[in-house]
Amino acid sequence: MKGISYSRYGGPEVLEYGDVRDPKVGPDQVLVKVRAAAVNPVDWKCREGYLDAVLDVVFPVVPGWDVSGVVVQPGTSVPEFSVGDEVIGYVREDFLSRGTFAEYVAAPVRTLARKPRNLSFEEAAGLPLAGLTAYQVLVKALEVERGETVLVHAAAGGVGSLAVQIAVHLGARVIGTAGEHNHDFVRGLGGEPVAHGEGLADRVRALVPEGVDAAFDTIGGETLKTSADLLAPEGRLASIADSEVLSYGGRYCFARADAEDLTKLSRLAEEGAVSVHVQETFPLERTADAHRLSQEGRTRGKIVVTVDWAAEEATP
Template sequence: MKAISYARYGGPEVLEYGEVREPKVGPDTVLVKVRAAAVNPVDWKCREGYLDGILEPVFPVVPGWDVSGVVVRPGAAVAEFGAGDEVIGYVREDFLSRGTFAEYVAAPLRTLARKPRALSFEEAAGLPLAGLTAYQVLVKVLRVKRGETVLVHAAAGGVGSIAVQLARHLGARVIGTASERNHDHVRGLGGEPVAYGEGLAERVRGLAPEGTDAVFDTVGGDALTVSANLLAPEGRLVSVTDTDVVDYGGRYYFVRPDPEDLGRLSALADQGVLSVHVSETFPLERAADAHRRSQEGRTRGKIVVTVGG
């Protein structure tokens, strides 16, 4: 089958388009014909070796954790899906090898849910990792409640844009940091935008003089210092980017596959609560260009690789 893979760590130039062996379908896996696969910052971080300390690579590695597609064949122990079912998945295993930038992926059952009917395959591919990150942080870690004020960093990005929508659905007021060009987009999601840069703390204080009840950080670095100073007395801080968050009394969180959480996100998309903005698509053979665009760090919503009909 055709796929993108890399045989060593490095920049986008190590990505090669060509034939790889079709994955085997184990008892608890599902063979999925890939229609689209979203690009996430973690993809290029894995490719460059930044996660080598926690994820063993089995070269050649096919990158990609997000997928939308159609079930070709369920494993012998799988009763939840049948051939022809449309699915989405956050196909992360405990090693790097068989990713989603390919014509087919063998996805563990624990990574899959039914695709929302309201979203195209391209939009649906952008939901799993970003949606699960937002859902698990807001609901399970920050435990956001109705009436609270939540600050979301990079509110126009892949994770941030879904976090804004989910927090509003939970009944929270949302302030979102974003570049000026994305302020209307953040407003459209239900958030109150504020610009990055010098004076951020004053701008947020102007909207929330008593401080914020929760901060969802997807940026790290200086944003953590600002965030810690903006918290109300009992405020909570979580970062999905920077482990230094613990130095500020917060928590670092790495998203996990969860089929029930993913199913809830799919249902919310069908109810019109969640939308996924796809900023750009690339064909599979141009996945290296998609990685380059992701590394620029200025994407509104998601970048998606399309694999075929």
């Protein structure tokens, strides 16, 4: 089968399009015909070796953790899915080797949920990792409740845009930091936008003089410190970007593959509470360009790679 792989750490130039090994389908796995796979910042961080201390690597590596597609073979111990089912998945294992940027992926059943019926494959591919990150931080780490005020950083990005929508669904007032060109986008998600950068703390305090009940840091560094300073006396803090959050009494979070949580996200999408904005799509063979765009750090919503099956399916 065709796919993307890399045999050493490095920049986007190490990504190669070509033949990759066919996946074997274990008893607790599902063979998925990939229609789309979203790019996340963790993909290029893995590619450059930043996670080498915590994840074993078996080269060559097929990158990617997000997927949407169609079940073509359930494992022998999998009654949950049947051939033809449309699914989404956060297909992360505890090592790097068998990713989603390929024509097929053997996904552990614990990583999958049914695809939202109202989302395209491209939109649905952007939901798993970013959505699980946002959901698990807001619901499980920060325990956001109705009537509270939540500060979300990078509110126009992949995780941030979903966090704004989920927090609004939970009944919270959401303050979202974003560049001014993204303020209307954040408003459309239900958040109150504030410009990031110098003077951020003053701008947030003008909106919430008593401090925020919860802050969701996606950037780290000075932004994390500012978030801690903006908390109300009993406020809670979580970060997905900087372990220094622990020194402020906060939670350091990393998304966990959880079929139940992913199913809840899929239902929120079908109810219209959550949508996925796709900034740009790339064909599978141009995954390196998708990585380059992701590394620029100015993405609105998600970047998605697609697998074009049209030519093959049209062949008699």
